[in-house]
Each structure stands twice: as C-alpha cells, then as structure tokens.
Amino acid sequence: MIDVEDLIELVHTYNPRSNADLIRTAFEYGRRMHVGQFRHSGEEYFTHPVAVAAILTEQHLDDATIITALLHDTIEDTKSTYTEVERLFGTEIAELVDGVTKLTNLQLSSSETKQAENFRKLFMAMSKDMRVILVKLADRLHNMRTIKSMRHEKQVQKARETMDIFAPLAGRMGMQWMREELEDLSFRVLNSEARGSIIRRFITLQRETGDVINKITNDVRTELDKQGIEAEVFGRAKKPYSIWRKMEEKQMGFSRLSDIYGFRIVCESEQDCYRILGAIHQRWRAVPGRFKDYISQPKSNGYRSIHTTVSGRDGKRVEVQIRTRQMHEVAEAGVAAHWSYRDGVRVQNPFAVDPAKWIAGLTERFEQSEDHDEFMEAVKLEMYSDQVFCFTPKGEVVALPRGATPLDFAYAIHTRIGDSCVGAKVDGMRVPLWTRVKNGQSVEIMTAEGQRPQATWIDIAVTGKAKSAIRKSLREEDRERFIKLGRELARVAFEHISKKATDKALSTAATRLGLGGAGDLLARLGSAELTAREVVKVLYPELTMSTGDEIDANRAVVGLSPDQTPQRASCCQPVPGERIVGITYRGKGVVIHAIDCPALEEFEEQTGRWVDLHWHSGRHLAVHSVTLELTIRNDAGVLGRICTLIGEQKANISDLTFRDRKPDFYRLLVEVDLRDVEHLHMVMTALEADSDVAAIARHRDLTRRPS
Template sequence: MLSDDELVDLIKVYNPRSDESLIRAAYAYGMAAHEGQLRSSGEPYFSHPVEVACLLAEQRLDDATIVTALLHDTIEDTGSTFRALEKRFGGDVAQLVDGVTKLTNLELSSVETEQAENFRKLLISMSKDLRVILVKLADRLHNMRTIKFLPHEKQVRKARETMDIYAPLAGRMGMQWMREELEDISFRVLNPDARQSIMRRFITLKKDTGDLIPRITEDIRKLLDDCGVEAQVMGREKKPYSIWRKMQEKGEVFGRLSDIYGFRIITGSVEDCYVALGAVHRRWAAVPGRFKDYISQPKSNGYRSIHTTVSGRSAKRVEIQIRTRQMHEVAETGVAAHWSYREGERFENPFAVDPVRWLAQLTERFEAADNPNDFLEHVKLEMFTDQVFCFTPKGEVIKLPRGATPIDFAYAIHTRIGDSCVGAKVDGQRVPLWTRLRNGQSVTIIRAEGQRPQASWEDMVVTGRAKAAIRRSLREEHRAGHIALGREIARVALERIGKKASDKALRTAANQMGLPDADELLARLGAAEVTGRDLVGTLYPELIDQSGRPGHAADADAERPIVGLGDGQRAQPAPCCQPIPGERIIGIAVKGQGVQVHAIDCPTLAALEDDAENWIDLAWTPSAARVPHLASIEATVANDAGVLGRICTLIGEQHANISDIVFTDRKPDFYRMVIDLEVRDMKHLHNVQTALEADSDISQVRRLRGASAEPVRHKV
C-alpha cells in the first residue's frame, strides 16, 4: 500500500499545483475510518481505496476525484456521514462520495431486475457527475484484480456482472485499456479452460514462428524512416478474450484466425497519419473490407484513428492503427481526458468529445421504461455495436449501430417518422424495410398517415430507441384488448380455486406486485407478462401447490405434458398456432374434441373472447420437452448450389428433425421454403433459427404462426 507521501508524489508529477493538504487529510481520514477492517485477502481494507486513488492518478485526474477515491467506502462501511464529509472536504467531494455509495447500496425488488436496475441507476448517476462512474470503474477494476480471494460463487457473479455491464461501459466511454483488462479477468473466472487453451496456443505459435512482434515492429519503423515520418511504433498480442470472441463469432480455430497481432503508429500530425497509411499499403497487401477511417468519421466517444489490416511478415495478418499523439491520449483515457491535468493545468485535448450528451440522451430515453430488462437490453444494444453513417435526402448524417434497418433510421430522425413509415428508398432504389444499411448510403423514408408500427418490426430493428417506440405503440394499441383478455384470465384462474376476481382483489394483487392499478395488472395478464398462477400466488399463496399452479398436487403429474386439465380431458395442439413448451398456453374446450391448446398470442383466441367460460389456464410440465413438437419456419435463401443440403445439415446438427419441406416461391436469385420441424421446446427452436440465420446464404428465417402458418404451397 502506498503511503500518503508516495501518493502525493504520484499526483505532483502531472499536477504540481495539487492541494497536497487536502490529499493528505483525505488519506488520514480514510485510514482512521477503516481502522481494524480487513479485506478478503487479509490486507488492511484501506489498501483498496488507496489503490483506486492510484488508478485515477495514473489517468491524471483532478484532486476532487482522487479524494473521492480515498473516501468512497467511508459512508457505506464506516460510521462517517455525508454531513461529516461535507463539513471536512466540501460539498463537491461529499456529493461524489454519496453518488458512489448509492451505486453500491442498491436495494432491488427481485433478482431478475437487479442487473437492469443497477445499470439504470448507473446511467442516471453518470448524467449528474461523470466522475462518479470514473471512481466506480476504478473501484471495480481493483476488485477484479483481487477477485481470487472471494468464494467461487461470488467470483462468478461479479465476473458476469463485469462482463455484461462494467467492461462495455468502460469501452463505450473510450477507456479501451480498462475494458480489455476487465474482460480478460472476467474471462479467466468464467471460462478458465478456454483462456488457458489460448495462452498455450500462443506459446506454441511463438515456438514455431518466433516472436513476430519485434520483427514486424522493426519492419514498420524502417518503412516510416524511408518516407520521412517520425513516429512511435508499438506492437502487442491481442488479449485472450478478444481472440476467443473472434473464434466464436467466426467459427474458426486458432490456427486459422487472422490478425491476432496489433500494432500502433503514433505520429505527430494528421498529415503524417495518411503518409504512414500510404507507406504501409505500398509495402503490404491490404485485406479487403478491413479498412476504417475514424479520423474523418470519429466515433461518438471522440475516438479517432485509422484502422487497416494487412498481410504482413510470414503472410500473417496484422491490424495496424494509425493516430496522432493527442488522438492516442483520447483513445487511451476516453472520458477521463476531460478531467486530466498537465503541469498543474487542466489539459484541453481538441479531440476529446464529452460523452455526457450521449449519457443524458440514453438516460432520458429509458428512465421511464416499464420493464427494466427491456432497458438493459436496449442499453447493451447501444453499447456493444459499432456504427454506420447514413444520410438523409438533405445530406444530414445519421449515426446508427451496425445492422440497422430503414426503420431504425426513421426512428433516429423522429418517433413520428418511425411510427408512420411504410417503405424506404436506399440510394434511390426501393428496398424492403428489413434491409441492413451500410456506410455512406442515402435513405429516404416513405410515410403514410394512419400507419402504425407492426409487431414484426421489433424483430427487424436493432436500436433501443426503435424497439422502445415500437413496443410502446403496440402496447397502447393493444392495451384495451389485453385488459379484456386479462380480465377473463383472472376470472378463470380465481374461479378454479373458488374465488372471485373482484375489483378489490385485483387492486390488492396489483399493489402487492408493485403495479400502479388493476388495469395495469389486467393488461400484463393479457399480454402474457403475468400469468394466472402469478395472480393466485400473490393473493392466496397457500393455495399454490409445489408445481407452482393453483389446485392439487396430483395435477402436477410429472409424466403428463400439460397440467390444468380436468379428469378425463385430453389435449391436442391447435394447428393454427402450433404451441410448444416454453410458450404460455390456454386451453379451449371443444365439444367432442377435447381441449385444444393455443399459444397465448394465437389470433384465434381473440375470436373466442365471448366464449371465455370454456377457457382453461394450462401450463407445460418439465416432461413436455421429452417428446417432439411440431413447429414451422419459413426461410428465404439464395438460389445457389448446395444451399439446401447445408440447411439440412445445420438443422441436423441442432438435433432437430425435418418432417416436411415445401417451396412457396422460387425466383432466379432466391427462393422461399416452409420447413416443418420436430423440436423439443422454444429454446430448441430458437437454436435452430439462430444456426440458420448465421449462414451467409440465408437472408431471413421466421417462425410461421396463425394464418401465416398456412401459406400457398407449391410442391417442387
């Protein structure tokens, strides 16, 4: 653990005007407050705040942030208070410490919403003072560096949280070095065998080829000297997790994986960057499709650099990044560049872009989200994806995540434009709304008054903004129907246990579930977000048997695929929706035919609302997945040789059985087919669809439900 003298000396290197007395006072206060406390490693607890302060000092941050690091656990873990800190160190420091404390002490309603709520509050706190998250990230980094002293279960939980939230957050804020280290430590905890395997392969590669990094570095230096460019050249191996992720994404083994080496050229000017790029491309062959110019088109967090991949020495692909010194400082420190000091003065880097605007927009967009898990999904989509740049007809640039569609483009302009979208033109040509946009394309949105978002749009879009707007519109449009359907579900569920779905009972259940009113409860029942069993369990938990459904334990016979049927009743899947395990189901008693089992979103149910007394609340048992269930999918594929065989192979690899294939449309360049599959459950079907969607010759895969499950079929 560094002494206060050593910490002060570290800060004085970049900020000679630092308030030495304030740093020493915070050091003494924190040490006294944590006196007698130990970490899991057995070290004095105060060693942790000191290490966090050192991490922030290495990023040249201001005194208030360093002091916050030294005190960040005092309110949480000691007898200190906000008022005491405010009196001793001022309001700025007290507010920062309080912000970090609130992030740590989140009281959450359930395990399912914990991560989403944590992320929501992280972003809200960040929008108030960005230094809170700088301290939090440094706090998490040091905790991850010492994670081996925790019990294994806690290590896994912390590593997963870090991989899902803190690592991508650090990356989005431009602190790439921190992201890589957080990912690598988490990877070591979550998949130690895979990480060891990659490390062993690196050792083997060096034995076979020698250490290529110094040799390629020398090649680049000589090349730059010949063209008169003064630059610093650095080389490194990619991190194990980065390599593992590429192996998973590309489906390649380590030996065939390219660009596992990365090199940086740091020049003195933008002009020298392009001179260096030309020299590199003259010397080595550039890999097509692997060139990105983030100098002319910077990322939203201010990142600027030229990226290119070339076939270098020994035909090994290497990635080269070219940037100026100032660009490199922003690339290394990201948002911390806004608070950095140099020789006692705040250093203004012309390339630093304040990401507070992005954070504020993100927080505003999702702060009122109904479902915290939707919020987490949207934020992850915003944070993990690279961007493409498209143009409006007037030439305005619209930034979108990679894979975005014209619908995403429309919603990025304005919600009203997205809601009323009926078509799109890309570079003057009419295209389907599911088309994936590429850099530099010009997009024109075709609108129509009275148009409303379609349910299928949600599967087409990738941006959180578009998904939220579509779901909100669909929710408003279908709310009345959901409430009516939910009322019948509530009535049937409560009548089965001899109770009435009175207004008071519904209000009580809504209050217990933390919902604003009974209508919201009924709407969620109708939308399958809450089940009849949830309602009964909330009001009358003593009437719920061990299977989790109202009634008698005998109904939960593990050998029966469906529970909820009466004595002598038999069930059969409805052909209109082909329900499979994993979907919520409703039974309809049909005279002479037993009980037809429908998925909750089956259109047929809407036509049977007046016959609700015949509705039966059903559920799948775990044994349901032991037998095959029929599901139909439609695939749009390229009309090339070998595609059909590859589709059959992909389905077979997922251990699904093909019971029928029918071609519904054949064109010179593509054809559509309907494939009837036998699958175990929804997860099994999803795995099949994912495997097919990953194939480059398959442009679209969707499940056929309701009326769409009966296309006009042409045998070929």
C-alpha cells in the same frame, strides 16, 4: 500497499499543485476508519481503497476523485457518516463518496425488473457527476485483480456482472484499456480452460514464427521513415477474450484467425494521420470492408482514430489504428479525459467530450422506454454498440449500431417515418427491410399513408428506439383485445387466492409496478408482457409464500449436498411425483431432469455428472410451472372458460402465448403452476373433457436445454 507519500508523489507527477495535505488527511482518516477490517485474502481492508486511488492516478484525475477513492467505502462499511465527511473534506467530496456508496448498494445482477430500476439509478448517478462511475470502475477493476481470494460461487457472480455491465460500460465511456482488462479478468474466472488454451496457442505460434510484433513494427517504421513522417509505433497481441469472442462469432478455430495482432501509430497532426494511411496502403494490401474513419466521424464519447486492416508480413492480417497524440489521450482515458491534469492544470484537449452532454445524449433514449424490458434492451444495446454511419439522400449522417437495418434508419429519422415505412433503397437499389446497412451507404426510405408497423418488424429492428416504437404501435392496435383477455386472466388468478380483481386492486397493482393504470396493466397481461402471478404477488405477497406443512421449492428435492443448488430443467419441466435425475453443470449447480427427458442422451457417457435424486415426500407448493399446448375453438367465451377450468383446479396461469391463429381454431401455450404430477393430471383431464378443446398435450422444448 503503497504509503501516503508514494500516492502523493504519483499525483504530483501530473499535478504539482495538488493539495497534498488534504490527500494526507484523507489517507489517515480512511486508514483509521477501516482499522480492524480485513479482505478475503487476509490483507488489511484499507489496502483496497489505496489501490483504487492509485489506479485513478494513472488517468491523471483531480484531487477530489483521488480522495473519493480513499474514502469510497467509509460511509458504507465504517462508523463514518456523510456529515462527518462533508465537515472534513467539503461538500463536493462528500457527494462523490455518497454517490459511490449508492452505486455499491445497487444489485445490478438481480431480477430483470429490479435490474432495470437499478440501471436507471446508475445512469442518474452518472448524470450528476461522472467521477462517481470512474471511482466505481476502478473499484471493480481492483476487486477483479484480487478475485482469487473469494469463494468460487462469488467469483462467478462478480465475473458475470463485470462482463455484462462494467466492462461494456467502460468501453462505452471510451476507456478501452479498462474494458479489455475487465473482460480478460472475467474470462479467466468464467472460462479458464478456453483462456488457457488460447495462451498456449499464442506461445506455440510465437515459437514457430518468432517475434512477429517486433518484425511488423520495424516494417512500419521503415515505411514511415521513407515518407519523412515522425510517429511512434506500438504493437501487441490481442487479449485472449477478444480472440475467443472472434472465434465464437466467426465459428472458426485459432489457426484460421488472421488479425490477432494490433498496431497503433501515434503522430503529431491530423494531416499526418492521412499521410500515414496512404503509406500503409501503398506498402500493404488493404482488406476490403475493414476501414473506418473515426476522425471525420467521431464516436459519441469523443473517440477519434483511423482503423484499417491490411495483409502484412507473410500474408497475416494486422489491424492498424492511426491517431494524433491528443486523440490518443482521449482514446485511453475516454470521458475521463475531461478531468485529466498535466503540469498542475486541467488539460484542454479539444477532442475530450463534455461529460454532461455525453450522458444527456446517452440517457435521452432511455427515458423514452415505457417498461423495464425496453429499458434493459436499450441499455444493453447502447453499452455494446459499435457504430456505422449512413447517409440520407440529402447527405445528412445517421449513426446506427452495427447490424442495424433500413428499418432502424427510418425510426432514427422520425417515428412517423418508421411507422409508415413500406420499403427501402440502399445506394439506389431496392433491398429487403432486414438488410444490414454498412458504413458509408446512402439509405432512402419509402413510405405510404395508412401503413402500420407489422409484428414481424420486432425481429427485424435492432435499435431500442425502433423496437420500442413498434411495440407501442402494436399495443395500441391490439389494446382492446388484450385488455379483455387480461381481465379474464386477472379474474382467474385473483379467484385462485379467494380475492376479486376489482378496478381499485388493479389500479394499485399498476402503480406498484410503475405502469400507467389498470388499463395498461390489463393490456400487458393480455399480451403476455406481464404474468398474473406478478400482479397477485405485488398485492398479496404473503399469499404467495409457503405456509403450514407445505414443502416450498427450495427444499423440494432430496439427494443434494449442502453446496449444490437445484434448478428444474426448462426442456422437460419435471414436477413432484415424477422420477428424476440430476446433472451437474459448472456454474449452474445441479439441473433436475425427468428420467425420460431426451436431453439426457448426451450425458450417457458422463456418468460422473449424474446425481441420484427424488422428490421430498409431502404436499408441495403449487410453484412448479408446466407448459401445456392446447388447440381450442375460436369462439366467443371459449378462452375465458378454459382459464376458469384451470382456476377451478386450483392452478394458476403464469403465462399464455398464442402459437397459431386460424379463423376456426387457436393453438396456444399455457404455462400453469402446479403442485405435482397428480395436480397436472387433474388439470389436463378437466381441459380434455371440454368440448371446445380439440387437443391437449404437455409441451417440451428441447431447444431450451441447458448447456
């Protein structure tokens, strides 16, 4: 651990006017509060806050952020309080420490509904003061650097959360270096074999070809010297995770990858950027479709640079990024550049974005999302997006994520344009709506009065805004039909626990689920966006818990060791009473399959992964879901009677999906919660006996097998 004077010296290198006494006081206060606490590695706990503060000095951040890093765990993990921190260090620092504490308590990898709500809180905290998330990112980076001391299950959980949330968030904020390091540290935990393989191949390649980076760097410098351009040239091999992801996306082996090296040229002026681009393209052949000008069209986080890929020495593709020094500062620090100091004063970088405006633009579209699914879809899209820029016929620029379609373009202009879209032209040529638009293309949307969004558009659209608008329109169109079906599903579910689905009960459930009212709740039930089990559970949680001598799902299987976690296979959905076998999966515990599941064929030669299991004897809870495929008559009241029959067998319908609709028949999948195989036979027999049920079978989906 560095001492307080070393930390002060790190701050003084970029901010000689920093308040050394306040940093010293915070250091001693933090050390005192954490005395007697230790990390998993056995080190004193305070080494962690100090390391976080040191990481933030690399970004030249202000005193308040550095002190917040030193104190960021005090309110949560020690006897320290907000009031005491405010008294000693002021309101600004107390607010920042409190903000980091609240972020730490968010369970971002929890269930979908809770995860969406916690993401909303995360963005709310960011909107109050972006420095909160900068401290949290540095906190996560140090935790990932020292993750080896944690037990394996915890490592996997933290690595997955980092890969899904914190790494893309760092990238979205323009801190690409942090994103790459977080991804690589997570990759080391989640797939160490793949990472090791890529590193070994790099070593072999370097042995065969020599120092390619140094050779190409010298070639570039020679070309710039010929043109009389002063610039710095940096080269590096891309990170193992970046290479692995490209191998996965392009479905090709390491030996076939070409652009595994990246080069950066940093010059003095914007004019020099374009002169350098000309020199590079004169010397080496440009790769078509691999040119992006983020100087004329900057990213929303302030990122500016020219990207081009060329066929370099020995035909190897190399990516080249060209930018000025000021652009480079923003590219390295991202949104954090707003708080960067140099020589004791805040840096006035014309390319650094105002964090308040950036976060307002980021959250604006999230607020339009009506439910947690749409919100999470918008968040994840926004976090991972890599933009393309298209033009309207009038020359206005529309920014879209990579992979977007003309349909996304239409909704980006206006919801009314998207809803009435009947076709599109790209660069003057008529194209299907599922066409992927590219940088620089001109898109024209054709509309027609009376046109309404089609259900197939959900799969065509990419952006959260387009998908949300399409879903909303479809919901309104089918609302009455879905409400009627939802009411029947609710009635059966409530009767199953000897309750009534009154308007008051439904309104209360809607409020607790954050929905607009009973009508909205019923519509979502009928459209399978919400399950009856969720509605019942939010009102009567005690009735969904295990009671008496019944065996709950957590101890339903015999034959597992204490450290093994069971999980029912989605492909065969085994239930108590059926013969079962377990298959071990890395990171997933033991997956339970029915003994006749076809998915077991691929493990015939891997007997070491088989676990002998059997169901616990006794009465099981009705929590084991099984999907039934039914073909029923399309007639008034038939579906309601089917739901009633299932309810009469004391089985709960947890999901319902229509597979095919004909004028005379429906084909649908019904997911039913059951106790055991006998319960399953009772339900199927009752349904099979109904004259309006043409066919019934247990549905098994082998596409859902674990991997």
